[in-house]
Amino acid sequence: MKSGPIVLNQTLSKIHLVVSPSTELLINGSVDARTGFTVNQQLALERMGYSTSAILPSDYGVNSYAEAIFTRPQILKSDPDLVRRFVAATVRGYDYAYSHQQETVGALMLANPQLDPAQQAAQLKHQAAYIYTEFSRAHGTCAFQPSVISQTQDILTQFGGLKRRVDIQNIYSTDYLPSKKGQ
Known part of the structure; x- marks a missing residue:
């Protein structure tokens, strides 16, 4: 697990964001990239014959957990x-x-x-x-690791619009x- 400061080389204002729940816009060339999970969308594209590259947030110090168990x-x-x-x-x-x-x-x-x-x-x-x-x-x-939860909160505060930190x-x-x- 890598950690350290996260540096954005471009501001989001220079990126045209498109919301699409499917890979269709990526396949037809309407968009250059999309978010997704490497365990399903990327594999599905590769099985259809498309070459893909994954940019993993963890490679850039953005560590988080995808799943959690919740209760009251x-x-x-x-x-x-x-x-x-x-x-x-x-x-x-x-x-x-x-x-x-x-x-x-x-x-x-x-x-x-x-x-x-x-x-x-x-x-x-x-x-x-x-x-x-x-x-x-x-x-x-x-x-x-509790430190990953803390890092996630730091990232959401810095980049994700989280307004109030929680204990x-x-x-x-x-x-x-x-x-x-x-x-």
Whole structure:
């Protein structure tokens, strides 16, 4: 994970932004770039024969997490064991899915037969590098670094229009993650 100051070489006012939920404008040449996830949109384009290049924010010191588990404070107080079991089941689910990728793709296809099984297999394989990082291998699946949450808030404050900082210690907890031995 790289960190350091983020420097923009161009202001956003010099970039014409277009909102498009699909890759169609990229494919037809109407736009030069688009945001997306390397684990699905980029792979889909490459499977269709288009050459792509990914500009990963993490390569420029922008680190964040794509997924999180949320619950209400009342649930944490009234049934902390439920939260622990849910998080532990999520961890076991990730570990099982990545240890049994062919079975995982089969289950996806049963639930969503319109999906392309080869695409789903490629996505699962590619996404493993984001799930199983050096940090998560050392600390356990779904473990996270509070410093990344702090960096995310800094970036959103500097570039994303976040007007009011929050005490990030009050918005996350690692207390419900199973110990690496408990996985």
